[in-house]
Amino acid sequence: MLPYERRLRNPSRRLRCGTSQAEQRLWYRLRGRQVCGLRFYRQKPLLGYIADFYAPAARLVVEVDGSQHLTEEGLAADAARTFALNSLGLLVLRFDNLQVLNETAAVMEEIFRVVSLRVRG
Structure with a gap:
């Protein structure tokens, strides 16, 4: 398990309730193991930061x-x-935000490409 600061647990929970439209659109496409069967977490505390999205199996932060x-x-x-x-x-x-909102398919293609390389590569 990667290190994180416990003090970030509650702020990360609050951030999940106040996500931007771009984050919501991307989460809709990442959740439920839709990308190569991998689980993504949102607003995940890592070290002293809160990552928007994290796929531990691919060791990827988005x-x-x-x-x-x-x-x-x-x-x-x-x-x-x-x-x-x-x-x-x-x-x-x-x-x-604009990339995610206006070029969602291209953003997802890049995420799929990177995940495929990191999991199978």
Whole structure:
């Protein structure tokens, strides 16, 4: 089991109730083992972070980023987060809200491609 801070348990539960439209659309396609039969978790505490979506069997984190991630501070925080998660052997895929909403099929194709490589590769 990957390390996480117990203090993030309740905030992650609250985040599940307030997901963005993009996160809802992606969750609808990830839940129920629809991607290569793998289980995805949403708003999963990992280290000191809360990952939007996490597939432990593929060691994959999928992040759906809003506009706040495009600021200088947001980009720096995302880089640090990605580095920390990569150090655990996790791959982080990032998509912005507009990609998920306007190019859902392309986003899902990329997730399928990466999952296939990481599980079978």
